[in-house]
Amino acid sequence: MARLFLACMVLLGLAMAAAAARPATTTTAGDPPTGSCDQDLQDLITNCQDYVRFPADPKIPPSAACCGVVQRVNMPCLCSKVTPTVETLICMDKVVYVASYCKRPLKPGSQCGSYHVPGVLA
DSSP states (O other): OHHHHHHHHHHHHHHHHHHHHSOOOOOOTTSOOOTTHHHHHHHHHHHHHHHHBSSSOSOOOOOHHHHHHHHHSOHHHHHHTOOHHHHTTBOHHHHHHHHHHTTOOOOTTOEETTEEOSSOOO
16 A cells, blocks of 8 residues: 555656646636646645545545645646546546535536546536
């Protein structure tokens, strides 16, 4: 278990370093802010990792601290950081569960990593 945690932390650290090295992108008026995406990722790791790791079951209701982070993060930015490697470490079904439990469900028809949220965008 400790090795899995260490591997997850190393991979997420590499993802954050790679994201920090990317040039800034422009946004349009309707886009959510992206300035704190790396901090959002760190906050999710700190507060939510126990609720999204494999195995897929049981699904454990997340803590108030985890839900507090889920409520304020830039979800599209974070979903763009979900690589196939990250998906071997976190259970996307649990991610969807946590987001819904925290009253911030993923939008129908959207994509988070390779996970396609069922439904069609209105």
